[in-house]
Amino acid sequence: MEVMSRVHARNLVEWARDKPEVVVLSADLTGSTEIDLFRDAYPDRFFSMGMAEQNMMSFAGGLAREGFYPFVHTFAVFIYRRAYDQIAASIAYPNLPVRIFGFLPGVTTPGGATHQAIEDIAVMCALPNMTILEVGDATDVETMLDVAQSINGPLYVRMLRGEIPRLFSKTEPLRLGQARILSTGADIVLFSSGICTEEAMRATQALAARGVSVQHMHISTLKPFKDPAVLEAAAQARYGMITMENHTILGGLGTCVAEMMAEAGIGKRLVRVGIRDTFLHGASRPYLMKKYGLDAMALIRAVEKLLDTTFGITEADLAAIRLESVHSAAKAEAL
Amino acid sequence: MAISEEVLSWQDRARRVAWGIRKRVLEHTIASNGGYLSQACSSAEILATLYIKVMKLGPSQAPMLPPPFPGVPGKDNPHYFTGAGYNGPKAPDLDRFFLSPAHYALALYATLIEVGRMAPEGLAMFNKDGSSVEMIGAEHSPGMEVTCGSLGQTLSQAAGIALARKLHGETGRVWVFMSDGEFQSGQTWEAMQVLPFYNLDNVGVYVDVNGQQCDGKMEDVMRIEPLRSRAEAFGARVFQVDGHDVNALAAPAEMPTDGRPLVILAYTNPCQGIGLLEARRPRLHYVRFKDEEERAKYAAVLAKM
Numbered sequence: 001m002e003v004m005s006r007v008h009a010r011n012l013v014e015w016a017r018d019k020p021e022v023v024v025l026s027a028d029l030t031g032s033t034e035i036d037l038f039r040d041a042y043p044d045r046f047f048s049m050g051m052a053e054q055n056m057m058s059f060a061g062g063l064a065r066e067g068f069y070p071f072v073h074t075f076a077v078f079i080y081r082r083a084y085d086q087i088a089a090s091i092a093y094p095n096l097p098v099r100i101f102g103f104l105p106g107v108t109t110p111g112g113a114t115h116q117a118i119e120d121i122a123v124m125c126a127l128p129n130m131t132i133l134e135v136g137d138a139t140d141v142e143t144m145l146d147v148a149q150s151i152n153g154p155l156y157v158r159m160l161r162g163e164i165p166r167l168f169s170k171t172e173p174l175r176l177g178q179a180r181i182l183s184t185g186a187d188i189v190l191f192s193s194g195i196c197t198e199e200a201m202r203a204t205q206a207l208a209a210r211g212v213s214v215q216h217m218h219i220s221t222l223k224p225f226k227d228p229a230v231l232e233a234a235a236q237a238r239y240g241m242i243t244m245e246n247h248t249i250l251g252g253l254g255t256c257v258a259e260m261m262a263e264a265g266i267g268k269r270l271v272r273v274g275i276r277d278t279f280l281h282g283a284s285r286p287y288l289m290k291k292y293g294l295d296a297m298a299l300i301r302a303v304e305k306l307l308d309t310t311f312g313i314t315e316a317d318l319a320a321i322r323l324e325s326v327h328s329a330a331k332a333e334a335l
Numbered sequence: 336m337a338i339s340e341e342v343l344s345w346q347d348r349a350r351r352v353a354w355g356i357r358k359r360v361l362e363h364t365i366a367s368n369g370g371y372l373s374q375a376c377s378s379a380e381i382l383a384t385l386y387i388k389v390m391k392l393g394p395s396q397a398p399m400l401p402p403p404f405p406g407v408p409g410k411d412n413p414h415y416f417t418g419a420g421y422n423g424p425k426a427p428d429l430d431r432f433f434l435s436p437a438h439y440a441l442a443l444y445a446t447l448i449e450v451g452r453m454a455p456e457g458l459a460m461f462n463k464d465g466s467s468v469e470m471i472g473a474e475h476s477p478g479m480e481v482t483c484g485s486l487g488q489t490l491s492q493a494a495g496i497a498l499a500r501k502l503h504g505e506t507g508r509v510w511v512f513m514s515d516g517e518f519q520s521g522q523t524w525e526a527m528q529v530l531p532f533y534n535l536d537n538v539g540v541y542v543d544v545n546g547q548q549c550d551g552k553m554e555d556v557m558r559i560e561p562l563r564s565r566a567e568a569f570g571a572r573v574f575q576v577d578g579h580d581v582n583a584l585a586a587p588a589e590m591p592t593d594g595r596p597l598v599i600l601a602y603t604n605p606c607q608g609i610g611l612l613e614a615r616r617p618r619l620h621y622v623r624f625k626d627e628e629e630r631a632k633y634a635a636v637l638a639k640m
Contacts, residue, residue: 047498047533049529050525050528050529050532052525052528052529054488054491054521054522054525055491055494055522055525055526055528055529057491058488058489058491058492058495058522058526059491059492059494059495059498059526059529060495061481061491061492061495062481062491062492062493062494062495062496062497062498062499063495063496063498063499064495065481065492065495065496065499066495066496066499066500066503067499067503068499068502070495085485085488086488086491086522088485089482089483089484089485089488090481090482090488090491090492093407093408093474093482094408094474094481094482095408095409095410128407128409129408129409129410152410153409153410
């Protein structure tokens, strides 16, 4: 598996080259949100706003009203917790094309509860006019900007930084409202998002070796949540569904799937793997994923629960699995 | 009246508009047994001076009679409009106006009527179901352009607009009307911080310092003074004026800009012109008469106006 570094930093500079109307706003986290290269490349389009997120959000609304596309970058918690009223009144209500990039989702920081965005999707989902994307790999990060620009209205992107694996083919861009099919199967349907997809891929390989067929779909569009392929897969699951997310199970992917199933009248079991209505604390990502049940082993347990069995899969079995970047099943011939 | 308008000085016209604002808002308050009357009393000269003298606006582009609420903004609603059209067209050399405390909407509507930008009948649509003439003005309400009912957000939005206008090479200015209570809000100071940082001297802020807020006297609720030195310390060019003196209000706007945002602290009396209001101190935020006797007293005042 290829691991990429500072994907957004380089990609944004290239992508924005011929888009003078794209401006970038920073709240004192320029290097930390990978917009330092943009600042250096286009200093006239970079605006430092200081540690003042409320003003930054309303200010971005003002710029958007005059024809600019403000790309607001900071840690996710400082967006939706500090400046929710400003996002609601200055950006979302008037449906302005402000692109909001929230970094450090869930367990991706050892910064503790004040830095870990664990309920951002729930909060943003409740906001009318808001579109929500979550990226899961380097290809998602690279190709999300074109999707962003196609949206007539505000967008919240749950972002990744630093070293990011490439799980999906470079030739298959993120598409709005379209899940990536990573494996096909009839026993279990698994929906994962963000960094959980990599863990899920580890688990599905181990499960396949035990004869369990899993339909694994990576979800990047959390709102609007109406991909017909997701509903179709849910309807065909033999034993039930599992959602897996780096977010509280209340109001995130698990809730999106549950609501979709209930509205469509699909009466099947759903096991939600995610943060279980608790704050986290400061520690490493692998430690937190294990402690709060977001890792491959947690998924194995969820499958065992649905199938009412035990597989005897060990941590060592999972560690031995090598992940390769995959093409979606939609283009099987490319495999 | 048509003859005298021609020969009146701008000062006399502004004073006449200010008087008209008070009268219309009082009339409305009596008719609907409630209204934001003290806000009209304190801000009448500020709003009148802005519209008569300070702001460079084109003629209204909006229908004299405000259209019904067009539905909220969204990608599926092509019919949405803002109330900015009442302040004329958007043009590079023209000014823009932003009313920050949306609770002053009644005073703004009265102003638009007095300066001929809205039909007097428009005020009858105030706070009526399905109307765009909302009680707490929204961005589709006459004369309004941004959502500002949650106080303290407009200066930041106006700052973003001002920066965008500078980047586009526009020469028109951005005028913001604020209430003093908004200076209790942290976001206001964040905006006061960003304005001089980006040399946004195309922003001019008129603050109605009437010393009153919902709970009563600001001095007792949460002190903001000394506002002048606080604003100056943040890098603004500040003028402290008598908010009922139209000459004093207009003068700072005539000066050449100097890189700093302009802040005019207009000290006002929330009972100005309607002395009867003094009896209601310190609770002046929303006037609702306690009985018919009180209402009749105000009606008598109106009859003499």
